[in-house]
Amino acid sequence: MDARIGIRNTKSILFKSFIIFLAFVVTLPLIIVLLYIIKQGVMQVNWHFLTHVPAPEGEKGGGIANALVGSLLIVGMSSLVAIPVGILAGIYLSENPGTKLSYYSGLCVDILQGVPSIVMGIVVYFWIVKPFGFSAISGSIALAIMMLPIVIRSTEQTLLLLPPSLKEAALSLGVPYHRVILKVIVPCGFAGILSGIILSIARIIGETAPLLFTALGSNYLTTNVRGAMESLPHLIFTYATSPYDDQHDLAWGASFILLMFVLILNIVTKLITRKWKIQL
Amino acid sequence: MDKNKRLDLSYSQMKWETIFKRLLIVMSAIILLLVVGVFFTLIVESWPSIKSLGVKFLWGKVWDPVNNIYGAYPFLIGTLLTSFTALIISIPFSYAIAIYLGEYNPKGWLSDLLKNTIELIAAVPSIIYGFWALFVLVPEVRKLETAIHVTPYGVGVFTASLVLAVMIIPYAAALGTSLIRMVPSPLKEGAYALGATRFEVIRSVILPYTRSGLFAGILLSLGRALGETMAVTVLIGNTSAIANTFKDIFFGPGNTMASVIANEFAEADHALYLSALIELGLVLFFVTVIINLIGKRIITKYTNN
Numbered sequence: 001m002d003a004r005i006g007i008r009n010t011k012s013i014l015f016k017s018f019i020i021f022l023a024f025v026v027t028l029p030l031i032i033v034l035l036y037i038i039k040q041g042v043m044q045v046n047w048h049f050l051t052h053v054p055a056p057e058g059e060k061g062g063g064i065a066n067a068l069v070g071s072l073l074i075v076g077m078s079s080l081v082a083i084p085v086g087i088l089a090g091i092y093l094s095e096n097p098g099t100k101l102s103y104y105s106g107l108c109v110d111i112l113q114g115v116p117s118i119v120m121g122i123v124v125y126f127w128i129v130k131p132f133g134f135s136a137i138s139g140s141i142a143l144a145i146m147m148l149p150i151v152i153r154s155t156e157q158t159l160l161l162l163p164p165s166l167k168e169a170a171l172s173l174g175v176p177y178h179r180v181i182l183k184v185i186v187p188c189g190f191a192g193i194l195s196g197i198i199l200s201i202a203r204i205i206g207e208t209a210p211l212l213f214t215a216l217g218s219n220y221l222t223t224n225v226r227g228a229m230e231s232l233p234h235l236i237f238t239y240a241t242s243p244y245d246d247q248h249d250l251a252w253g254a255s256f257i258l259l260m261f262v263l264i265l266n267i268v269t270k271l272i273t274r275k276w277k278i279q280l
Numbered sequence: 281m282d283k284n285k286r287l288d289l290s291y292s293q294m295k296w297e298t299i300f301k302r303l304l305i306v307m308s309a310i311i312l313l314l315v316v317g318v319f320f321t322l323i324v325e326s327w328p329s330i331k332s333l334g335v336k337f338l339w340g341k342v343w344d345p346v347n348n349i350y351g352a353y354p355f356l357i358g359t360l361l362t363s364f365t366a367l368i369i370s371i372p373f374s375y376a377i378a379i380y381l382g383e384y385n386p387k388g389w390l391s392d393l394l395k396n397t398i399e400l401i402a403a404v405p406s407i408i409y410g411f412w413a414l415f416v417l418v419p420e421v422r423k424l425e426t427a428i429h430v431t432p433y434g435v436g437v438f439t440a441s442l443v444l445a446v447m448i449i450p451y452a453a454a455l456g457t458s459l460i461r462m463v464p465s466p467l468k469e470g471a472y473a474l475g476a477t478r479f480e481v482i483r484s485v486i487l488p489y490t491r492s493g494l495f496a497g498i499l500l501s502l503g504r505a506l507g508e509t510m511a512v513t514v515l516i517g518n519t520s521a522i523a524n525t526f527k528d529i530f531f532g533p534g535n536t537m538a539s540v541i542a543n544e545f546a547e548a549d550h551a552l553y554l555s556a557l558i559e560l561g562l563v564l565f566f567v568t569v570i571i572n573l574i575g576k577r578i579i580t581k582y583t584n585n
Contacts, residue, residue: 012479016384022376026453027397029446033404033412088307095304105308107573108315114572115318116507118538119561122545123321145314152311176293178300206405209509209538213545233407233510240411240514248415255408266403270396 034259041256044249053221054235060246064254066221067235070136071258073223074215074231075205077140082147083197089148090155090193091181113149120145121210129214136229139215143207147200154196158189191276195269202265206258208233232258318565326559328551337559343520343540345548350556352563354522358534359564361437362512363505365530366444370501373445374452378494381453382460383486395457402450410514413443418515430531435517437534443511448504452497455579459493460486462583493582499575506538507568513539537564 048063055062089105096102120142128138166188170180186193211217216228217238232254239251323330329337333350340351377398385391414435421442422434463486471481487494517533520540535543537560548554 008477008480012477015479015482019376019379019384022373023380023394026373026377026401026446026449027394030397030401030404032416033409036412036416037408085307085310088304089311092304092308101305101308101312105311108311110573110576111315111569112311114503114507114568116509116538116564116568118507118509118541119318119322119565122325122541122558122561123318125545126321126325127317148311148314177297179293181300202403206407208405208407209542212542233405236407236411237510237514240407240414251411255411258405259408262403262405263400266400 037252037255037259040252041254041259044253045256049253054219054239054250055246057242058244058246062246062250064232064235064250064257066218067230067232067254068257069221069223070215070218070229071205071232073225074136074140074143074211074229075201077137077225078144078147078204079197079201081140082144082151082200085144086148086151086197086200087155087186087193090152091159091186093152093156094159095181109149109152112145113153116209117146117207118209118212121213124210125213132226134214134216134228136215136225136227139211139229139231140225142210142214143204146204146207146210150200150203151193151196154199155189155193158192158196159185161192162188191272195272198265198269198272202262202269205261205265206233208237212237232261322558322562322565326555326562329555329559332552333556333559337556338563341522345544345553348550348552350552352537352556352560354520355535355537355540355560357522357529358437358516359506359536359538361530361534362441362444362516362536363502365437365441366448366505367498367502369441369445370449370452371498374449374456374497374501375494377449377453378456378460378497379482379486381457382463383482386461398450398453401446406447406508406511407514409443409447410511413439413511414514417442425531430527433517433532435515436532437516437529438531440512440515440536443515444505444508447508447511448501451504452494452501455497455500456490456494459490459497459582463489492578496575496578496582499571499578503568503571503575506571507564509538509542512536513542518543537561 048061050063050068051065052061052063053066054064089109093102093106093109124138124142124145128135128141132138162185166184167180170184171177175184211231211234215231215234217230217234218228219230222229236251236254236258239247239254242248329350333340337350338352338356340349341353342349342351343354344350377394381391381395418434418439421436421439422432425432425434467485467489468481471485476484516535516539518535518539519533520535522534523529523532541557541561541564545554545557548557
């Protein structure tokens with residue numbers, strides 16, 4: 001009898017050690033990738049690297065200013081489109097949970113979240129690139145559509161958590177509906193909505209596939225949003241697969257910058273959600 | 281006079297209220313229209329290919345754009361093989377994380393640290409994984425392939441699956457963790473009271489109780505794997521020909537539906553070629569949407585009970 005308990009206990013302990021081992025092994029690839037990118041990238045980054053465009057093929061030097069400016073512009077434009085639409089749609093979903101429209105919109109948010117990014121690239125190609133040509137705007141639209149589900153869901157979830165008494169108190173004072181929402185409900189859920197927005201930006205800033213057939217890429221530093229434009233992930237993709245070592249170096253530097261953006265945005269989200277104790 | 285002014289004011293407020301309510305409706309209708317639009321665009325643009333190639337498009341073994349022959353079979357095989365290999369590699373790890381964070385160590389700094397690190401895995405852009413793997417993992421795989429006597433391509437289905445496996449772990453792990461935390465403690469306490477060890481509680485109470493939820497998590501991971509583009513495009517080697525033996529298919533270069541679109545869409549120079557690529561996108565869209573919806577359905581059903 002005692003012996004069997006011993007076996008069962010040993011089994012339990014072995015299982016626990018096995019689980020702990022597996023759970024922590026997963027962090028290894030991430031740590032290896034992060035360290036490698038930092039090691040390769042940090043040497044590339046200097047003022048010259050940030051303020052110059054790539055050198056011609058096979059030549060040393062140059063930088064990624066075109067991709068940096070392009071990424072910021074493209075992501076900025078996507079945010080301008082996706083944030084208002086996403087917040088308003090999220091408000092609708094949380095305010096009208098029973099209606100047919102909110103059921104189908106909710107379903108569509110789920111669908112949008114699952115659409116592969118490359119498919120989004122194809123669709124935006126036919127919507128905007130085919131009639132108007134390759135442009136940073138078309139890339140922004142593709143990324144904005146990818147941002148929407150995250151912004152909508154985080155707005156909806158945050159507002160659903162607010163106590164109904166807030167809204168009832170404001171309404172009973174005779175405040176019109178739109179002011180109740182914009183001046184009471186949204187400010188109360190601000191932290192949750194904000195962290196959703198930052199998270200969605202972190203998600204799209206590294207997206208390459210939707211930009212392949214839309215913003216395309218360009219070797220020039222340009223702010224013309226109606227023309228083709230380079231972006232960090234696209235530059236990494238093109239240079240990673242090129243045969244020149246100098247271009248690989250540029251790509252390592254660009255990866256480092258992109259990684260830093262993503263890490264900082266994620267940490268900011270964590271800090272916000274921790275400070276306001278939000279569950280996303 | 282004063283009364284009239286106040287009436288005017290409240291009238292304009294009411295007007296704004298109606299405008300605001302309409303605006304909300306319009307915005308959520310936009311989401312609906314977007315999805316319908318995506319669906320229609322894919323159908324319309326792939327119609328030439330659907331019409332002229334029919335269902336046999338999916339089973340056609342040859343993809344030869346130069347001679348206008350289009351068969352999606354090599355990409356179907358490539359997609360399914362990479363996704364399921366990645367899934368099989370990832371399942372033990374995602375389950376282990378879910379059990380560790382959900383049951384063994386749900387609170388405290390170590391648990392938070394591990395949880396945030398796992399979330400970070402999903403945050404790193406896929407192109408960075410692809411780039412890293414191309415320069416670090418590919419040479420290692422080449423060594424391994426030489427050691428086990430297969431053609432040492434380095435790039436290929438196997439390498440892509442390895443990277444994909446790491447990338448999809450967070451999705452199943454995060455869902456599994458929150459579901460395991462939701463297991464009612466009376467159930468576990470009952471089992472402990474009967475003298476069960478921790479392992480026995482996990483095996484015969486927690487895992488059966490969360491089975492469908494964990495399955496939903498795996499579906500979400502699978503949805504990610506099927507649609508993942510950049511890392512796979514960089515690593516899979518991009519050939520549309522299909523090798524003869526399974527060993528060569530598994531270790532040799534291939535193509536997935538997403539990677540062939542990424543590689544060939546820009547250079548598709550005639551209508552049927554382009555529309556065949558879009559049909560691939562349509563298939564991908566359908567499959568990922570269905571998998572995601574089933575997964576979401578299971579989760580809602582599960583969390584409501």
